[in-house]
Amino acid sequence: MVNFDSLPETASLPERALHVLETVFGYSSFRGHQADIVQHVAEGGDALVLMPTGGGKSLCYQIPSLLRKGVGVVVSPLIALMQDQVDALDEVGVRAAFLNSTQSFDEAMQIERRLRQGDLDLLYVAPERLMTPRCLELLQASNISMFAIDEAHCVSQWGHDFRPEYIKLSVLHERFPHVPRIALTATADQQTREEIIHRLQLEEARQFVSSFDRPNIRYQIVEKANGRKQLLDFIQAEHADDAGIVYCLSRKKVEETAEFLRENGINALPYHAGMDYALRTKNQARFLREEKIVMVATIAFGMGIDKPDVRFVCHLDLPKSIEGYYQETGRGGRDGQPADAWMAYGLQDVVQQRRMIDESEADETFKRVQGVKLDAMLSLCETLHCRRVRLLNYFGQEATPCGNCDICMTPPVSFDATVEVQKLLSTVYRVEQRFASGHVVEVLRGIDGDRVKQWRHDQLSVFGIGSDRGEAEWRAILRQVIALGLLTVDHESYSALKLTDLARPVLRGEQSIQLRKYQKPVKQKRTSQRSGSGYVESDLSADEQLLFDKLRWWRVETAREHNVPAYVIFHDATMREIAKARPQSIDDLRHVNGVGEKKLDTYGAQIITLISEFSAAA
Template sequence: MPISSEPTAQDVLQRVFGYDHFRGHQADVVNQVVAGGDALVLMPTGGGKSLCFQIPALVRAGTGVVVSPLIALMQDQVDALTELGVRAAYLNSTQDMATVREVEHAFVSGQLDMLYVAPERLLTDRCLSLLARGNISLFAIDEAHCVSQWGHDFRPEYLGLSLLGERWPDVPRIALTATATEATRIEIIERLGLHDAQVFVSSFDRPNIRYRIVEKNDPRRQLLDFVKNEHAGDAGVIYCMSRNKVEETAEFLCQQGIDAMAYHAGMDAQRRAANQARFLREDGVVMVATIAFGMGIDKPDVRFVAHLDMPKSVEGYYQETGRAGRDGLPAQAWMAYGLQDVVQQRRMIDESTGDDAYKRRSAAMLDAMLGLCETVSCRRTRLLNYFGQVSTACGNCDTCLEPPQAWDGTIAAQKALSAVYRMWKERGQRFGTAHLIDLLRGKKTEKIGQNRHDELSVFGIGADLSDNEWRSVLRQLIAQGLLSVDHESFGTLGLTEASRAVLKGEHTLMLRREPPKPARGRGSSTSTRTKAPAIVLPPAAEPVFAALRSWRASIAKEHGVPAYVIFHDATLREIALVHPESLEDLEGITGVGARKLEAYGEDILRCVGEL
């Protein structure tokens, strides 16, 4: 990709990628790697991590070798680089032997600027032998958090990547991730042997994403309201814990007129690949998926990410919600959360085959996630603090926009804990949350009568709170470890060591109370007040933008790539606003590099000039 005999990083940034300026730490990272130094880069999704290794690979002599964990991700990046005139290729299991040999020959003969390889393939004798015969400019290890055994996306094959530094000590290595706590950063450095690497930590904040967590109350209907009322026609991702729930939710949304598809590891590979390709290439498609979907997905215009089940950790939540709004435009992260989420996650840890250390770490990660769900303060502040970043209230999350109340729940907690104690002490019995609420509320159900629980002194002592309020109290008591759940006994409740201090009045317990819900009329939405700001163009620019999108769609179809590989919406919006009349006018627009100007400039001017 000859842009000059000795291109500088700034040359490559402008002429290949069409950007005038580096952002954040990008320039420092690029300079470090171009000079031959190692780097560990922590940068949020959409922050421009890829440029941190793509530009050095084009400046330094040789081929940049990129370790990428997913086939879809490497295919996307190679498509995008090829559109820019970069000589890029990949090696993965989708290729036949003839194609593999072609790519290998191109690498050895110096005809590639970049080569993407999955970690499993890279560690084979054939691939290591291939790399030894070529000239390597750098190694980039993308999604580096996969090396952490405590992380949410652990990949065992990443543990072998330390050999890159051993076999090629003079080749710079750059490891990149969007999600890593201080402990995970240390683990990445240790396991990849990056002890001399310079560490670059950018802000974890994604200010364009609005975070919202709602209390579950018919979650499927809540999801439908959210999608229909706030994101009709938008691309989005909906995460569910189980494969069955994925299939059922996708079918339900389709029945309601939403263009939704399913994705999970239990589907055959051909159907998974077809659904993912359609999601990437078409506008307004909703993907319902397990966490098997999404790592490294580059689609920039995902306007929302929703969770119907609570993630296991803050890292997982941040990674998954980070797939929204990669283009920097307003997006939403929405989650429905309830008592069953707490019970289910606790059960999964208790029933895990991991050792005690694993269970303790998993419980700590869950506690942090529960804290994010139950917080009465700014969610973004809580989220960023988890990654060691101090911030102030954002004004763009549900707790900032509709602040919940913090109330002294000590007496309510004592009532609940006393009821659990009395059932066990006086009857030798343990029951679940529904029965406990009936007991506290003084409901004379058949089950209450059969067990003579209406004779207990605690019967009816909680009549001052509604069923929903008690569910919230019990959820928070379980979340805080003040009530235990025995899953072998059908989810019955028991006391814990921590319960004693509350029962004795030694500990004041502040709980979260949801803000009152506005009255709902037919067809109304309970969430319109937190709707993300609309993305608008001046009236005169709207038809130009629509025409450019239509032109882009036809080009993308012709090239067999997602539309955003041709141009991002942000670039088309800028073109619509500028209304260029010459190629010189187009040159200064973000995202229009030399290759794209040459390939598409005249077409764009024709498209704009016809309106």
């Protein structure tokens, strides 16, 4: 329960909201739209909130739940993370619980009793559980203050993370017409927004759309040569002692990549839906609760991951859409500190994603939508201009070049590739559009192998017209030509390259083509400063860094005792502020962001003692 005794009875709703923010969560001011959202929902209004990962979405429903009478119900698909979310709320003194399939009958009954008795502030419920008649009847017999529908993009059948149960959540409006609802997501283009509004009956809801920009994330996409080796070089050079996530498309690749990294001294764990549930859960818990672990995973891992100090997110395979890429990379740098989004991308990625769309059992409309999303993803990879500008434009937001992506930092060299593209298209035409990329490149380069001779393609006029360029250069050109839609891959004809209608004006000389000049991949050079404990905070002095390291070790031990992830005790940002401020008393510590009253009572004396001992030894 929140204590409002220190406030006058006439305190306004904004004053009460700020009081909760300060005393419970330990922050002195709201960010962005948070204050407006909290007031709107606390007053009983419906809302659709689009806010980037790490932007503070959870406070937008947690604080209204504490301001309104009754219990706030949070609908979340993140069963594996509910325990950590509840633990984090318990640490700040909020009475929270969850109902999902991981609980025993007795545990669930105990939570249900607390709900009926009004002994909870927040209840997390999986959508499958919520839709059962028993759960709906339980909620109707309880005093519900509001509903929060987290990860609301899961309602979209066109999206990257569709959950069928979400479509049924319109029942909340029908059964609880006077209870405010807030739908939240970090990833939604205009089509997905419209579907959320329609499916959840939020036509009258007020929309709050924050900037999708995550300026602390550096985007980098490299030519894939030996992806696994390039990944290792990147981690060793930039993030040798950091926590990170590596995404792969297949379960087999996850296992092989995790093993490869472990063999090379990286503490890597696998995660995919085909693993034994107990091992998968154990690996996730280790990633959340320990430091310096790299999780290698399929997209089955990640949504809702609250770990704030993920310093890098890598992709060894091309994501299906910009929404998926944005959500996955957004798991890095949630604490606002620098993070890297790194991807190795090659021709095979394009071919593979096209094949997956073509061979799926979905209807033609869905395939067409997925094709459009893939084209947008390819445009992001092949752009000659700022990646952040392209990324934000996809979500309908304008931006200027960021200075914090590979394009801005090392501008690519573009060239007039019209002649090269004409050579490529002509070769595809001359081999009768019946052969895959490898054969086409051999003919172009004049490689008279057995297969080329067998088909007498060494007799063609185009044989060897591209001998002035190497295989890697032609594959880079070919990849960009496919991304531009001049060629397509026919998977029903053994991945044969075929001309599209867009190729005609190029072949006729009516259209010129600018492409990115091929640059040979180079080994990553070590650029980051390191210390024995990991990431060196660039804004800390040497003395402050030592104190910060001691605080981190104290946090590790404390988290182990409480059986919670370290960041649940304090975020790095809070400990960085403590290291800089060196509070000498409990009252001094009260003014540090992230230190609410409950944490002050629980940990304040320990921290002040630690600082005193550090100062005495200095």
